[in-house]
Amino acid sequence: MYESIFNKQKQFFQTKDTMSLDVRIKALKQLKDAIRFYEDDLMFAMRADFNKNESDAFLTEIGIVYSEINFHLKNLADWAEPVNVKTPVTHFGSKSTIYKEPYGVTLIISPWNYPFNLAIAPLVGALSAGNTAILKPSEHTPHVSEVITKVIELAFPEKYVASIEGGIETNQQLLSLPFDYIFYTGSSHVGKIVMEAASKNLTPVTLELGGKSPSIVTKDANLKYAAKRIVWGKFMNAGQTCVATDYIYVDNSVKDQLIKHLKHYTHKFYNKEFEQQNYMQIINDDHFERVHNYIQGDIAYGGRSHKSRRMIEPTIIQNADFSHPAMEEEIFGPVLPVLGYDNLEKAMIDIRDLPDPLALYIFTENDKTAQHVIKSIPFGGGAINDTMYHLATPHLPFGGRGNSGMGKYHGRYSFDTFSHSKSILKQTTLFDIPLRYPTYRKFQKLLKYIWK
Template structure:
């Protein structure tokens, strides 16, 4: 089955049909129309899979995809245009051009935490660049996966875009095929498996992974606003966000005041939803039990559990240390440990000792403190005096480094990810520069002069 889909897409790509700019734009517009047709069904699927409310679904899953499509359609002509670049004097008489070429048949393996957005956003890049694509939605959100399959079937011929549902065995079968590019979003553990399989066929990959993303708060921060933004970013989507603040690292002198504001906004934003059964669920029982095991220590807010619907109340753990269970792995749930540091230099050293996080947030009104953190700590991307909001702009590349991933996407960066830049030198035939040929010693001094 999968071999057949791959073969059809290979043949379709080699026909050149997916490369036309008009074809790509029409495909993106058709995708948007298909999503609009299934918008209600998609919202219902989100509710069914993990109680994601319709407002959140539109804002973080559907609306953001519409914006990405609109942005791609608007700028595609510019992105796809061949680019003339400078040519050095050593290549006198020639011209240099970079051609934009799609990779070919691509594979997109999506996660469950934003099961629609993180399936379709890479697809927009693949289509924009002129590729074909096989989508593998997450099996952990089966209702959403079913709707994604319906959208793809209604909009695209299988030889252009196809969605394949299934579990681990499906992933394994797909990874054995010689795709021209693989885009994976998920855990670091599975990312290593994807990369290992890709290496067998020398397939380039983008890995969008995760990590323990810190929120550093100094004594020079606006504490109330910092708490408000951290709470929103952490507990949205029940903490199941790869760039959510994984823990707060606060300067000791202001830590207690910050915790007070964190508790206030956690109650204000999420108490009613949790009580009324509208707070988002954990995706499955295994993750529920894993996160429940992290809730221990000085619990100053939350800690409530409803195993029957896999719901965990937003939880704040004060006075945590680096040996706390919640600090041993990426939490990926609504549990927020708060640690304290004596001075910023020590905090920077502590975070540098950890694996490179996907995101980092620093809250301070002092520019020198923000610059110190940005320039001294390796991480994927982030924000100053905000959290998580950086991923919503198409003008910033989104991606990790080291353990948090490789490669980038969003906006033009999605197009670039699925595009090979083919370098071409166009040489004149009106004359021939002789000094590059052997046994012409008379030109040796000239060569040294030019190439010193």
Template sequence: MTTINQIVEEQRAFYQNGNTRDYQTRRASLESLKRMLKKHEKEIYHALRSDLNKSEHEAYTTEIGFLYSEIDFTLKNLMNWMEPTKVTAPITHKGTKNYIVHEPYGVSLIISPWNYPLQLALAPAIGAIAAGNCVVIKPSEHAKATSSLLASMIKRTFDPSYITVIEGEKETNQELLRQRFDYIFFTGSTEVGRIVMKQASTHLTPVTLELGGKSPAIVDKDANINLAAKRIVWGKFTNAGQTCVAPDYVYVHEKVKFKLLKAMKKYIKSFYGKEPLNNPDYTKIINESHFDRILGYLTDGTLLHGGNADKQSLMIEPTILDKISWDDSVMQEEIFGPVLPVLSFTNVEEAVEMISKQEKPLALYYFGENIKTQEQVIQYLSFGGGSINDTIFHLANPHLPFGGVGNSGMGQYHGQSSFKTFSHQKSILKQSTKFDVPFRYPGSKLGKAVIKRIMK
């Protein structure tokens, strides 16, 4: 049986032989990846249904379709991205040509989570392939059906010395992190992200950490309440709240709180029915441990809507909690489930000040019509990325880099940002031999005067 160390070394040899570098290889690999997904689309639906009870609509829009769009966007722009980037030079560098070469790192490791088990494994891989790297993917052991299918598809499509999937439990992650990779891309919890970063420091391996946090949705008094409610409910309860950028809590102006709560309850019923637990397309919680953890939050505050659960099916209704304080357990960590606590404020400055005291979230959503207030929220609060008058939708624009800040992560990807993440920016100066400027050398009084004048 091939060991993890052997797999890494075989990939390193494959990379060093130059098998991943040229444009045609990268393009052909991305096209093969898309054909693979097309060929196995029905099996993917089945696997995602098995792991999370995802409907075909949700599986396509948040996983398969997202990957198709990302591959197409990359194929359209790859040749241009690979071109060296010319840069200007100061007068002291007259006669030189200066440019940046986008060099692949080498052998990359992608550790992906269970909540979007296909998309979050392959979206970073698209960037790694486009940049010319070899790829080892370690999918989450909690999404067993998708992990198994991903391993099988990749094995039938690619040489394992180029792209491979390694399945396993926690011990497999630990063994992988002991290896010398050239780049590590991790998506998961902040707690595990710290472990990944610590292990990467052993070999000074660069990392991207896509983590999470408590992403707020601020609803101001001048917001379009009906649309705010609709978009918050959609963003929060998609995938049963198991989304790293889902609104973790709502912070609403007290003057519009009642209207917002009423509208949110209306849209929960519209999207998921009066009995969500009997809705065959409602997403389940990934496992019993997470189910019990989320259920524990329902003792906080006042149960305003939902709250029913079925342990056998691992489903928890879309739930709204009212009369929540910052000291409640539901406000101490990322919920990552279909429970939405609601807090209120009397003016937006108060809300902004309170949010600024928390750890920096991965996303932030502001609902309000005043442009000046929108800009104040954007400028004053630090967060990975976000939307004004919407939730989650910023992820779907490949022109926008996606990533966290502080406790919510480091590094960015999607679109060209994925290509750049998996590329070392190598700076090159090409000097002329047609002439040689003498004043940079020692021993010239005139040279010293010229340098002082130029570099003053």
């Protein structure tokens, strides 16, 4: 069913039109214009799908995409230039150059939690690098997916970029096609399925997954700022953010003080929204039940819900441990367990015993402690004395490792992800060095001297 679209894009890519810098710049501008045209529709769609308000919709979805497009438009000409690199003395007379070339027809499968941002941001990289793209938006946010399709149809012919809506069967049909690159954002479970399907055609992949991302709070941390920034990052988007703090691991000597601040800022930021039933919804009934089941134990704040509205109050669970149900998997909802530790080294061992998280946040006033934690625990990326802000800069690569994913994107790293680095050595014909030929035995001592 979708093979005809794939073939159209394959044929169009082979014309080499997408490799033109002018065509790429024009494509990015067309995308931006189409988003502007449907901006109000996008905001309405996000409200319809999971009650996302206009301010959050612009800040975390639309505005960040505009910023990404602008960054690519500003820097694309430099990124696309061939790069000359050093050549060793053993290659005297030759020059080494790296060329960036697009992969071809790409597939982008996006999730529901940031349905516009996480669909279009990778597309910006694909277009910037000179590829064509088939976009598969999430079926769990049907209103947003419908508008995404309208944006794509307004901006591009099907042979260049296409948006295909549908459920699991659609994903399966698309994954059976021999794409040149696949970019997937979502759960680790589905990520394994995507990677298995890609392996049949030896298709390279980027997998942006998730995991249990901790916030470590030491006894010398600024507890007020730690609480304020953790609460903001955790309960934004109803906790449905892959890099949100999944749990707090705090020094027991300051745990009670931290919880006091957590309660204060949770109430300040989100109580009114929840009371007025204006808080963001959990995406569907199954996820509502899953997250709601985590609300047990010593509840320090929250715990209420509106089932008919799929709305869960931001909830803080104190005195939790690794046996708590909320610690069994990524929560992906507005429930925040707080665990205490007596020894930071032991706490780091506990974290390393879990699968590699996508993000880690360390709150401390001691830079040596921060550096020790960063260097001792494997994770995708993170921040010192903050949460989530690292993913909003185009100058830092965003991506996971191990169970939290592979590959990276944002800014220049999106361009590089969707580009193949073609290495070329240009040899001189003015002379010829005999060391490489079967007579090299004569020069064995010289070679040993050079290479040692």
